[in-house]
Amino acid sequence: MTIELLSANHAAAMAATLAGRANRTGRGFGGGVYPITPQSECIELLCRQKFEKGEITRVESEHSAMGVCIGLAVAGARTFTASSSNGLAYMTENVYAAAFYRLPIVMMAVNRTLGPPWNIWVDHGDTLLLRDTGWIQLYCEDNQEVFDSVLFGYRLGEDRRVLLPVLVCQDAFVLSHTMMQIDVPAQELVDRFLPVLDLPHRVAERPVTIGGLDFPHETEVHRRQHAEAIARAAQIYGECQDEFERVFGRRPADRIVPYRMDDAEIALVSMGTTAATVRTAVDAARARGVKAGGLRVRMYRPFPERELKAALARCRRVAILDRDISLGHGGVLWSETRGVTPRDAVVQNYMLGLGGGDVRPRHITAVIDDILGRAEAAEPMIMEVA
Amino acid sequence: MSEPLLGGAVKTESDRPEQILRPGNTNCGGCGMSITLRMLTHAAARQHPVQLVIPACCAIVAPGQYPYSAYGAPVVASTFGSAAAVASGLAQVARMNGEKTRVIAFAGDGGTYDIGMATVSAAAERNEDVLYLCYDNEIYGNTGGQRSSATPFGAATSTTPYGKDILKKDILAIMAAHRVPYAASISLAHPEDALRKMHFALESAGFRFLHVLSPCPTGWKAEAAEGLELVRLAVRSGLYPVYEVFGGHRLVINIEPEMSREALEQYFAKQGRFQKSKVKVEDVYESIERAWRDLRGLAALRQEG
Numbered sequence: 303m304t305i306e307l308l309s310a311n312h313a314a315a316m317a318a319t320l321a322g323r324a325n326r327t328g329r330g331f332g333g334g335v336y337p338i339t340p341q342s343e344c345i346e347l348l349c350r351q352k353f354e355k356g357e358i359t360r361v362e363s364e365h366s367a368m369g370v371c372i373g374l375a376v377a378g379a380r381t382f383t384a385s386s387s388n389g390l391a392y393m394t395e396n397v398y399a400a401a402f403y404r405l406p407i408v409m410m411a412v413n414r415t416l417g418p419p420w421n422i423w424v425d426h427g428d429t430l431l432l433r434d435t436g437w438i439q440l441y442c443e444d445n446q447e448v449f450d451s452v453l454f455g456y457r458l459g460e461d462r463r464v465l466l467p468v469l470v471c472q473d474a475f476v477l478s479h480t481m482m483q484i485d486v487p488a489q490e491l492v493d494r495f496l497p498v499l500d501l502p503h504r505v506a507e508r509p510v511t512i513g514g515l516d517f518p519h520e521t522e523v524h525r526r527q528h529a530e531a532i533a534r535a536a537q538i539y540g541e542c543q544d545e546f547e548r549v550f551g552r553r554p555a556d557r558i559v560p561y562r563m564d565d566a567e568i569a570l571v572s573m574g575t576t577a578a579t580v581r582t583a584v585d586a587a588r589a590r591g592v593k594a595g596g597l598r599v600r601m602y603r604p605f606p607e608r609e610l611k612a613a614l615a616r617c618r619r620v621a622i623l624d625r626d627i628s629l630g631h632g633g634v635l636w637s638e639t640r641g642v643t644p645r646d647a648v649v650q651n652y653m654l655g656l657g658g659g660d661v662r663p664r665h666i667t668a669v670i671d672d673i674l675g676r677a678e679a680a681e682p683m684i685m686e687v688a
Numbered sequence: 689m690s691e692p693l694l695g696g697a698v699k700t701e702s703d704r705p706e707q708i709l710r711p712g713n714t715n716c717g718g719c720g721m722s723i724t725l726r727m728l729t730h731a732a733a734r735q736h737p738v739q740l741v742i743p744a745c746c747a748i749v750a751p752g753q754y755p756y757s758a759y760g761a762p763v764v765a766s767t768f769g770s771a772a773a774v775a776s777g778l779a780q781v782a783r784m785n786g787e788k789t790r791v792i793a794f795a796g797d798g799g800t801y802d803i804g805m806a807t808v809s810a811a812a813e814r815n816e817d818v819l820y821l822c823y824d825n826e827i828y829g830n831t832g833g834q835r836s837s838a839t840p841f842g843a844a845t846s847t848t849p850y851g852k853d854i855l856k857k858d859i860l861a862i863m864a865a866h867r868v869p870y871a872a873s874i875s876l877a878h879p880e881d882a883l884r885k886m887h888f889a890l891e892s893a894g895f896r897f898l899h900v901l902s903p904c905p906t907g908w909k910a911e912a913a914e915g916l917e918l919v920r921l922a923v924r925s926g927l928y929p930v931y932e933v934f935g936g937h938r939l940v941i942n943i944e945p946e947m948s949r950e951a952l953e954q955y956f957a958k959q960g961r962f963q964k965s966k967v968k969v970e971d972v973y974e975s976i977e978r979a980w981r982d983l984r985g986l987a988a989l990r991q992e993g
Contacts, residue, residue: 359777372764374777396770511748514748
């Protein structure tokens with residue numbers, strides 16, 4: 303193992319490279335790639351790598367980037383791509399297709415504001431657009447987590463009980479272009495963690511049509527199987543953590559990550575790097591006697607409903623911090639999380655950092671002060687931070 | 689002029705043990721795509737394992753409902769615009785693993801001329817090891833007969849009810865301009881030439897493009913039994929040029945048209961789709977002549993490989 307100074311973009315590319323090489327004795331590795339700010343550094347680094355059995359395909363659009371991944375994966379290769387924002391929106395049709403074909407593709411998404419007007423800064427609206435695609439979604443808080451989640455994603459997605467694609471999300475610039483120390487494991491360890499991909503339904507010579515024509519009953523069955531598989535991913539997550547820890551000596555974070563939640567009366571629920579800022583604000587609140595705690599949702603799909611419910615059970619006030627907006631209905635995280643909050647709690651939605659506004663501890667402190675003063679929840683609020 | 693032997697139904701020793709399109713498919717009678725696939729079965733003889741990528745089009749409805757498949761070869765049903773991209777992925781894996789599999793993207797005109805154009809162009813530019821075959825029925829057949837950029841001048845469709853007033857896109861020129869190893873048009877009414885081209889395309893490496901004018905009795909409002917006759921008329925009149933381009937350069941005209949106005953007149957008269965617009969020979973004849981002047985000029989200029 304070596305410690306390297308890497309941005310999250312480069313961390314994802316390095317992890318994908320190691321995972322790709324780990325499949326050299328299998329059907330190989332590849333991916334269709336297409337640039338978009340602030341993801342491009344990831345695919346640029348990937349395009350500089352040498353593979354014993356692998357090639358990167360420089361395509362003409364995100365839609366085809368996923369199209370090439372689908373072709374590679376359905377033929378049994380391990381695949382990776384990366385995108386962001388409008389690129390993900392353009393890719394969406396094939397994002398659905400990849401999941402419906404049950405292909406364990408891993409994609410790194412840099413969370414960026416959708417446009418126009420063009421805005422390259424962080425916002426979770428792009429990957430939340432893909433919420434219902436049937437992909438597993440992981441949101442990361444630092445670069446090591448991005449690196450680990452790419453490896454973890456292959457292990458989880460390629461598990462025969464799962465067979466689903468995995469989206470590894472990270473915040474634009476806050477992570478994508480910020481250098482951090484990354485523990486990069488040796489190839490032998492990655493080989494041990496990631497067995498060769500053996501896709502049970504790969505296209506070979508048997509005359510089957512993959513993705514042909516379903517009538518309603520077939521679709522009901524396919525959706526049920528898909529729903530059961532993504533639900534199983536939640537259970538198998540723990541096994542993958544154990545295996546990851548056994549091989550690499552560190553344990554990836556749980557599906558939800560609590561901070562000082564044991565006796566918390568106020569919970570601040572968030573995703574991505576906002577959670578790190580929340581920790582600072584929680585410490586400050588605690589110093590002045592306010593029993594605040596942070597709760598980060600790392601795995602957004604499958605949604606950790608039971609875990610969130612248990613973690614929030616004793617909270618009187620729950621602030622849900624969205625870095626996204628479902629226009630016409632507040633934040634997406636709020637609309638899903640409020641269903642698992644205690645019945646008598648004040649549950650308030652704060653949308654902050656939309657369009658990449660710099661969320662600082664003082665903004666979180668303002669959220670804590672606001673919710674402390676509320677007898678009941680108001681409409682979802684957009685907090686200006688920029 | 690050679691006729692398809694027993695309607696193209698002859699099985700030879702070198703054939704694949706199984707038809708690429710087996711009985712039990714849902715195609716309309718007289719569908720040009722059925723004939724194309726039957727020819728492809730002959731061309732892709734036993735030595736070629738084939739994998740097909742078929743986007744949204746009639747050909748992906750043809751195999752029937754899951755879990756059944758009337759295809760005698762593995763098929764990936766891709767999204768509408770993605771056949772060339774998905775085929776690129778399959779071809780890469782075959783190459784990385786030293787497999788002889790021929791990957792065939794099999795798409796209609798909508799998936800090629802229109803929604804798939806950027807993807808086809810990019811795969812051609814990358815010279816992917818893919819045989820891309822476009823069966824062109826000049827219409828969005830599967831969705832009920834709307835116009836595409838392959839719909840010819842004068843043809844009525846459900847979205848051009850009075851007849852289209854724009855010429856169809858010259859797809860073969862576009863694809864040849866990518867300087868791909870091989871690009872050719874195929875006449876289903878000339879099976880020897882068609883089979884030779886399919887065979888050559890299957891044997892070649894890199895991106896190969898085949899264009900097939902594919903009669904659609906339903907959309908063309910024509911007799912199912914007259915499909916091949918219509919193709920023959922299109923070739924005789926010069927409306928559908930049959931030629932091949934090697935490496936984007938050497939251009940060979942394979943079937944000399946008679947430039948027959950009478951054939952063109954019959955071509956229009958035999959199809960209900962041309963009746964609304966009352967399109968006449970003189971409306972399009974000049975564009976046909978111009979196209980042939982260009983083709984002959986290029987063929988003369990580019991005799992050397």
